[in-house]
Amino acid sequence: MTGAPISAEAQAGHTVEIRGAVKRYGKTSVLAGVDLDIPAGRFLVLLGPSGSGKTTLARCLAGVERLDGGSIRFGSRLVSDGRHHLPPERRNLAMVFQDYALWPHLTALGNVSYALRRRRLPGEVAQRRAKDALEEVGLAVFANRYPHELSGGQQQRVALARAVVARPGLLLFDEPLSNLDADLRERLRVQIATIARDSEATVVYITHDQSEAFALADDIAVLDNGAVVQIGPPEQIYRQPATLFVARFTGSAGELLGRVLGFETGYATIDVAGRPLRVRCASQVVVGTAMRVLVRPAATRVLAEREVSDTAIPGTVVDVAYRGRGYEHVVACAGGSLAAVFDSTRRPRGSEVSVLLDPDGCVAYSESFDTDIVSITTPKGVEPARARAVPA
Amino acid sequence: MVDTLTGTPPVGWPESRKDRVWLALSRFRGAPLAAFWVLIVVILGLPVLLFLAVAFSPRLFAQGPEWFTLSGFSQAFTGTLLQGVVDSLFVGVMSALAATAVGFAIAWLVIRTDLPGRRVWTGVMFALLLAPSYLVALGWERLLEPSGVLDVAGFHLDGFRSLFYGPFGVIVVLSAKGVPFAFLAISGALRGLGEEFESAVRVHGGGPIAAARILVGLLAPAIWSALAIVFAESVSDFGVAATLANDAHFPVATYTLYNAVQAFPIQFPIAAAVGWILMGFVVLALFAQNRALRTRSYRVLSGRSRPARRLRLSPAARVTGLAAMVLVTVVGIGVPAFGAVSASLINGLGSLITSHGLTLANYGRVLSSASLRDPLVYSSQLAVVTATITVVLAAVSARVLSRRGSGVSARVLDMSLLAAVALPGIVFAAGYIFTFNLPLFSQLGIQLYGTTILLVVGYIATALPATSRVLLGSVSQVQESLAEAGRVHGGGPLAAWRRTVLPVLARPLVAAWVLVFAATLLELPMSQLLYPPGSPTVSVAIEHALMNYDFSGGTAMEVIAVLGALVVVGLAWGVFRLLAPPGWRRLGSVP
Numbered sequence: 001m002t003g004a005p006i007s008a009e010a011q012a013g014h015t016v017e018i019r020g021a022v023k024r025y026g027k028t029s030v031l032a033g034v035d036l037d038i039p040a041g042r043f044l045v046l047l048g049p050s051g052s053g054k055t056t057l058a059r060c061l062a063g064v065e066r067l068d069g070g071s072i073r074f075g076s077r078l079v080s081d082g083r084h085h086l087p088p089e090r091r092n093l094a095m096v097f098q099d100y101a102l103w104p105h106l107t108a109l110g111n112v113s114y115a116l117r118r119r120r121l122p123g124e125v126a127q128r129r130a131k132d133a134l135e136e137v138g139l140a141v142f143a144n145r146y147p148h149e150l151s152g153g154q155q156q157r158v159a160l161a162r163a164v165v166a167r168p169g170l171l172l173f174d175e176p177l178s179n180l181d182a183d184l185r186e187r188l189r190v191q192i193a194t195i196a197r198d199s200e201a202t203v204v205y206i207t208h209d210q211s212e213a214f215a216l217a218d219d220i221a222v223l224d225n226g227a228v229v230q231i232g233p234p235e236q237i238y239r240q241p242a243t244l245f246v247a248r249f250t251g252s253a254g255e256l257l258g259r260v261l262g263f264e265t266g267y268a269t270i271d272v273a274g275r276p277l278r279v280r281c282a283s284q285v286v287v288g289t290a291m292r293v294l295v296r297p298a299a300t301r302v303l304a305e306r307e308v309s310d311t312a313i314p315g316t317v318v319d320v321a322y323r324g325r326g327y328e329h330v331v332a333c334a335g336g337s338l339a340a341v342f343d344s345t346r347r348p349r350g351s352e353v354s355v356l357l358d359p360d361g362c363v364a365y366s367e368s369f370d371t372d373i374v375s376i377t378t379p380k381g382v383e384p385a386r387a388r389a390v391p392a
Numbered sequence: 393m394v395d396t397l398t399g400t401p402p403v404g405w406p407e408s409r410k411d412r413v414w415l416a417l418s419r420f421r422g423a424p425l426a427a428f429w430v431l432i433v434v435i436l437g438l439p440v441l442l443f444l445a446v447a448f449s450p451r452l453f454a455q456g457p458e459w460f461t462l463s464g465f466s467q468a469f470t471g472t473l474l475q476g477v478v479d480s481l482f483v484g485v486m487s488a489l490a491a492t493a494v495g496f497a498i499a500w501l502v503i504r505t506d507l508p509g510r511r512v513w514t515g516v517m518f519a520l521l522l523a524p525s526y527l528v529a530l531g532w533e534r535l536l537e538p539s540g541v542l543d544v545a546g547f548h549l550d551g552f553r554s555l556f557y558g559p560f561g562v563i564v565v566l567s568a569k570g571v572p573f574a575f576l577a578i579s580g581a582l583r584g585l586g587e588e589f590e591s592a593v594r595v596h597g598g599g600p601i602a603a604a605r606i607l608v609g610l611l612a613p614a615i616w617s618a619l620a621i622v623f624a625e626s627v628s629d630f631g632v633a634a635t636l637a638n639d640a641h642f643p644v645a646t647y648t649l650y651n652a653v654q655a656f657p658i659q660f661p662i663a664a665a666v667g668w669i670l671m672g673f674v675v676l677a678l679f680a681q682n683r684a685l686r687t688r689s690y691r692v693l694s695g696r697s698r699p700a701r702r703l704r705l706s707p708a709a710r711v712t713g714l715a716a717m718v719l720v721t722v723v724g725i726g727v728p729a730f731g732a733v734s735a736s737l738i739n740g741l742g743s744l745i746t747s748h749g750l751t752l753a754n755y756g757r758v759l760s761s762a763s764l765r766d767p768l769v770y771s772s773q774l775a776v777v778t779a780t781i782t783v784v785l786a787a788v789s790a791r792v793l794s795r796r797g798s799g800v801s802a803r804v805l806d807m808s809l810l811a812a813v814a815l816p817g818i819v820f821a822a823g824y825i826f827t828f829n830l831p832l833f834s835q836l837g838i839q840l841y842g843t844t845i846l847l848v849v850g851y852i853a854t855a856l857p858a859t860s861r862v863l864l865g866s867v868s869q870v871q872e873s874l875a876e877a878g879r880v881h882g883g884g885p886l887a888a889w890r891r892t893v894l895p896v897l898a899r900p901l902v903a904a905w906v907l908v909f910a911a912t913l914l915e916l917p918m919s920q921l922l923y924p925p926g927s928p929t930v931s932v933a934i935e936h937a938l939m940n941y942d943f944s945g946g947t948a949m950e951v952i953a954v955l956g957a958l959v960v961v962g963l964a965w966g967v968f969r970l971l972a973p974p975g976w977r978r979l980g981s982v983p
Contacts, residue, residue, distance in 0.1 A: 026799065064876040066421070078415070085418035088879035089888070090411050095880045101873035105895035105975030114891065118882030146978065162881065172880075 013040040013202030014074040014093070014169035016061065022069030022082075023056050023226075030056045032226035033070065038219075043196065043203040045213040048223035049249065054206045055098075057223070058172050061204060062095050063088035074169065089118065093170035094163040094201075098178060100155045102147040108134060108158045109143040115166045133165035134158070136195060153184045160192060164199045171196055173205040177212065189215060210250045214238065222246050240282065244294065244365045253297040256313070256335035257367075260289045268364050273334030275313055279362035290367040295338060299361020302329065302343035303354040312354035313338075317347045331355055425801065428788055432805065435853045436812050442830070443823035444671075447664035453830060455660050464665035473662070476648035477669055479637075480627045483559060483644065484673065487566040488623035494567070494720060495574025495618055496611075502575075503582045505703045507713045516717075520724045521572035522907075524914045526631030526931070527950060529565045530938070531728025532556065533636060534735035534947060541734045557640040565632050568724035570622035577621060581614035587701060616684050620677040627673045628816035630917040634935070645670055646818045646917075653822045653921065660826050667819040674814045736948035754948035764949055767933035771913050772956065774844070774929065778851040779908040783901055785852065786859035790867035793860070812857035817917040824850045825921050842924050850918040855908045862907065866900035895976045902968050909964075910957045 016038040023031040030053045038044050046054040059065040061072060063079065063086060071081040079086040094115060102111050112130040121129065134140045137157040139150075147155055156176060163171055176192065177185040193216050196203045207213050213220050214234040221231040222245075230242040241247035258272035268281035270291050279293050303312045315333035326344040330337065331353060341355050442453070447464045450456025467473060501507045502514060535541045536553045556564070589610055593603040608615070633647040645666055652663035705713060739751045758764040789809065793802050812820075827833075828841045840846040870893055878888030894901075919929040928936060930953045937946030969977060 059876075062876070062880050064879060066418075077411075083419055084415040085421070086411060086414055087418075087885065088876070089882050089884055090414055093880065095877065097873045097877060099871055099873055101871060101877035103874060103877070103892050103895070105973070105979055107975070110975070114878070114883075115881040146975065162877075166882065 012169070013042075013171075013200060015040045016170065016202060016204070017073040018057075018061075018070070019073075020070035021057065021060060021067055021072065023053070023060060023065065024068050030226050031060070031067075031070075034223075034226070034228055036221060036228060036231070038202055038204065040202055041200055043193075043205065043216060043218040045205045045207060045217035045220045046223055047207060047210060047213040047220050047249070049208055052223040053226040054208075054223045055174055056226075058095075058174055058204055058206050061170065062093060062172055063091050091170070092118075092168055093172060094166060094168040095172040095174065096156075096159045096163045096176045098175045100147075100159045102155055102158055102162075104147050107144050107146055108139060108150065108161075111147070111158055112162045112165050115162045119166055130161075130165055133161040136164075137161045137191065152180055153188060156180065156188060157191070160188075160195060164195055164201075167199060168201055171199065171201040171203045173203070175206050175208070177207075178209075185212075192216070214250075222249065224249075238296075239360065240280070241294075241363060244292065247294045247363050247365075251296055253295045253300050253340045254336055254338040256293045256295065256333065256338075258291055258293060258335055260285050260287050260291055262287060267359060270364055272313060275311055277311055277313070277357060277362065278359040279357075279364045280360060281364040285364075285366060291364045292367055293335075293362050293364045295357060296361035296363075297340040299358040300338055300341045301356050302331075302341055302345075302347060303356045307356075309354065309356055312356045314352065314354050317349055317351050317353055320346060320349060322346075329353070425792070428792070429801075431785070432789075432808065435849055436808060436856065439823035439827040439853070440812075440815060440820060443660070443819070443826040444664055444667060446660050446826065447668055450661045453660070453826075461661075464661035465668070467662050468665040468669060472643050473645075473648050473652075473666065476643040476645045477666070479559070479643060480645040480670070481673065483562050483566055484623045484627040486559075486563045487570050487626040488619045488677075490563065490567040491570030491622040492574045492578075492615060492618040495571045495622075496578050496615065498571065498575050498717065498720065499579035499582050501713050501717070503579050505705050505713065507705060507710065507717070509714070509717075513717050513721075516721050516725065517572040517575045520568065521576075522910055523569075523725065523728070524631055524911075524916065524931075525565065525569045525629050526635045526916050527732070527914065527954070528568060528724065528728040529561075529632045529636035530934075530947070530950065531731035532561065532565065533639060534731040534943060535727060537639075540943075541731060541738065544738060557636070558642055561640065562632055562637050562642060562644070564723065565636060566626040566629060567622075568720070569629070569632075570625055571720065571724065573621045573625060574618035577618040578611060578614045581611050585610060612684070616681040620681040623677045624674045624814055627670060628814075628818075630816070630818045630920075634916065634920070646816060649818055649822060650917075650920070653825060660822075663822050664826075667816070667822065670816045670819060671814075674816075678814070732947045732950050732954075735943050736951050738944060754944040755952065757945055758948045758952055761945075764933065764937070764945055767928050767930045768949065768953060768956065770927055771919075771930040771953070772960075774848055774851065775909045775912040778848055778855060778912045779905045781848075782852050782855045782859050782908045783863075783905045785856055786863050786904060787867065787897070787901065789856065789860035790863040793864055794868040795872075809857040809860050812853075813861060817854055818921075820854055821850065821918045821921040824853075824918070844924055844927070847918065847922045847924065847929075850922050851912050851915060854915065854918055855911060859904050859908055863897075863900055863904055866897055870896050895973070896979055898968070898972060898976045899979065902964055906961045906964050909960055913957050913960075914953060 016036070018034055018036040021031050021034040021036075022029070032053075034053070034057060036044075036057075046057060048054045056065060060067055060080065066085045067080050067082055069082045072079050074091065078084065079091055102108075103114070106114065109127075109130055112133050113126055116126040116130060119126070131140060131143060134143050137160055139154060139157055139161065142150060142154060147158070150158065156179075159176070163173075173192065173196075177188055180188065189212060192205075196205075205213075205216055207216075214237075217234050219231060220234055220237045221228050222237065223229065224245050230237060230246050232240075237246065237250055241250060256270075256272045256277070258270040258277065261269040261271050261276055263269075263281065263285050266280060266282065267278055268285055268291070270277045270279055270293055272293065277293065281291075285291070303309060313333045313335070315331040315338070317329050318332050318337075319330040321328050323342075326342055327346045328339070329341045329343065329347055330339045331341050333355065338355055341353075347353055446453050446455050448462070449458070449460055450464075451459045468477065498513065498517070502510045507513075533540070536549065536556055537543075538553075542549060555561070585607070589606055590603040593606050598606075628646065630646045630650070633644045634650065637644050638647055649663050649666040649670070652659040652666065736754050737750050737752065739749045739753065758768075789805060792805055793809075795802065824846065825841070828838075828846055833840065840849075874892050874896065875888055878892035879885070883891060914931055915929070916931045916935075919931050920935070923929050923932050930949065934946045934950050934953075937943075937949065
């Protein structure tokens with residue numbers, strides 16, 4: 001590699017403050033008052049299903065969409081509110097688009113060089129820096145190729161190089177891996193994580209894939225219907241999902257129905273098909289309350305034939321799938337159905353099994369409200385995104 | 393926050409005075425769109441609406457004593473005016489049927505068979521599409537008229553002449569002009585129609601005829617579109633009306649409208665009533681198309697469609713097919729071109745002199761005589777200005793139409809442009825004369841009538857709707873993210889568009905420019921009614937020369953104008969190929 005590495009001259013990222021962001025398309029409200037703080041240099045993943053408003057929020061940050069209400073500030077500087085709007089080119093940011101948005105009339109080098117124009121560097125310096133960026137993503141030899149002469153993964157890496165080459169204060173990724181196959185996705189994910197963090201820019205990354213979110217994020221903000229329903233480090237989102245929606249969206253093997261037998265701090269004992277199950281439950285619940293227990297995939301395993309447990313749930317295998325390291329079973333239980341129940345041995349369809357559940361991988365919500373453990377979300381006045389995520 | 397390589401802060405950060413200006417200006421985000429809309433209303437909506445309103449309320453515009461009357465309509469349905477309406481309806485229906493039948497056959501031959509020269513025949517269709525109808529009619533006239541080329545050459549086809557100088561000739565020329573519309577409508581549908589539908593008929597016991605019937609049924613939307621388009625084009629046509637039909641004393645509605653506007657005193661209410669009737673015909677055609685297709689679904693395109701194989705023609709079928717294609721080419725292009733070129737090479741054609749020799753002197757006369765040369769230069773200048781402004785406005789229109797979330801604005805613009813495409817050119821021209829002659833404009837100090845500016849604005853208004861639709865396809869295909877990426881990575885609105893979108897659209901923009909240039913250079917209805925006194929355009933000058941029996945000079949001017957248009961078209965593409973950066977040229981080119 002020639003010249004200085006990109007990270008060597010990186011500048012500090014933007015501190016982003018979003019207050020009451022509202023965006024409507026006609027009568028449809030896409031952002032319904034989003035509040036979000038992102039400290040400088042953090043990697044925030046916006047996670048949510050299609051239509052939750054995550055892409056619109058990123059586009060409002062980029063400045064390609066205008067807010068209808070609320071405000072966005074980078075540091076102390078207002079960049080957007082209902083009446084004012086700083087255009088994208090004045091925001092010192094960059095974006096990796098879902099469809100890459102590489103300009104087809106420019107070579108890979110031309111695409112990357114474009115982003116350096118705002119730096120007004122001398123031609124030679126800009127050229128060298130663009131080449132360095134391409135080298136960083138392993139595409140120096142393809143510098144003179146046009147986008148259509150590159151594979152999907154290579155195109156995505158050109159888009160990545162274009163985004164980081166000018167050392168922007170904010171890097172936006174709009175589902176950048178969604179068009180790639182699984183193997184390539186994993187490799188590019190690592191590359192994105194490394195290069196984005198090296199750039200020291202603040203990063204906002206959009207995805208609907210929870211595994212991608214958990215792998216990349218310092219913090220995750222889960223969006224639903226245009227509002228942030230929970231924000232926190234990945235571990236918190238996984239272990240203490242604030243709502244049934246968050247729990248379901250971040251990975252579920254299935255749900256079981258039961259009633260509360262007892263409660264102690266953080267945990268409840270639920271009667272599921274006559275078996276007492278110990279599960280996580282943040283809020284105080286009354287004995288006899290109808291509960292829905294969401295079970296994480298990693299929390300299940302089939303009880304070996306010689307093992308005995310009072311808390312294991314009996315059920316019947318209705319399907320089995322080979323997964324290389326073992327088998328995943330779908331088990332119909334009295335209180336519901338569980339998928340992805342792992343065992344190293346294949347259990348034939350129709351066989352009777354007992355499923356053992358890890359209490360820390362099961363979260364209970366009362367049937368009438370799905371926000372029982374809302375108390376574990378951030379208390380008012382605390383900015384959760386500033387909390388440093390503990391490496392998993 | 394300093395770039396360590398240069399020691400300068402990155403542009404746009406931290407907050408600068410420029411940013412504060414941007415933030416302040418961002419409050420007026422609707423201003424450019426509002427300005428665009430004012431322009432559209434002034435050049436497209438107002439002239440036509442005011443002109444059409446005078447049919448009902450002459451007093452409102454000081455054109456008569458009544459505040460509300462239908463007398464314009466009652467006069468439009470009597471005498472020659474009624475005859476014109478009936479004739480228009482008749483030639484419209486006949487041309488639509490003939491052109492659709494021929495267009496279907498050509499589309500099938502070109503798309504579904506191995507007929508030799510398929511590219512050539514497609515090229516012939518585009519040449520026919522671009523040839524102004526009055527030039528096609530004039531070419532035929534030069535050959536067949538008394539003392540015309542065939543008479544001079546010793547071929548006396550009196551019977552065919554009397555047949556051609558009447559509804560038959562008008563229908564032949566309008567059908568020839570309609571064939572490319574039908575071809576384009578049907579070939580597009582045929583190209584997208586997979587083989588599986590015909591295969592399904594064959595594997596379930598149907599023969600080739602049953603398969604063909606299914607094919608025709610599936611192409612019903614395209615066939616109805618072809619019928620509607622050719623009918624609308626034929627009843628709206630002014631070129632054939634002003635030449636062949638007029639010379640044959642066969643009145644059609646567009647020419648009776650023209651006569652009403654040219655009469656003394658000018659009869660705007662009657663002209664407007666005829667305008668309403670012409671528009672009614674177009675609406676009728678679209679309504680019939682809509683009604684025929686309303687209850688059925690013709691969604692046959694899918695990602696799983698298998699392209700149809702080409703039918704191998706037998707030697708006899710191949711010869712027949714080729715003969716048919718040659719015939720269409722001869723009728724539509726060959727005869728008119730031969731008529732014009734041969735007439736331009738004959739000495740004194742149209743005059744009373746008895747000896748006619750072959751000569752190039754007519755071309756010399758056109759190039760040396762100011763009265764013949766000046767219109768060529770004038771029209772070329774107008775065409776360059778019109779093409780340039782129209783392409784810019786059409787690109788903006790296409791952008792408004794294709795933009796995500798532009799909502800009501802896009803829908804209204806879409807409907808306005810569609811209506812304007814269907815609107816007969818002569819109605820537009822009459823609307824311009826009427827509106828910009830209103831006392832209101834002189835009271836406002838706006839004296840546009842009889843000026844080059846009004847003629848150019850009229851040209852732009854004529855060309856804008858179709859050009860916007862032509863560009864819409866290309867503009868819609870450009871991912872919004874290309875321009876957004878340009879902005880996000882540091883380009884201003886214009887710079888980002890110029891560097892990221894313009895290269896992608898360069899080819900369609902050049903194509904649109906070339907189309908508008910060629911169409912404007914030879915445009916007739918707007919020119920006929922709006923040319924400034926003493927400065928005739930080339931089409932008007934050709935008409936004048938022919939009216940003065942200077943057939944040789946008129947046709948020489950015609951040939952030079954067409955050749956000039958072809959040279960400019962070639963130059964435009966040549967310049968693009970030579971000067972455009974390599975990346976621009978790669979886009980849209982076939983490897």
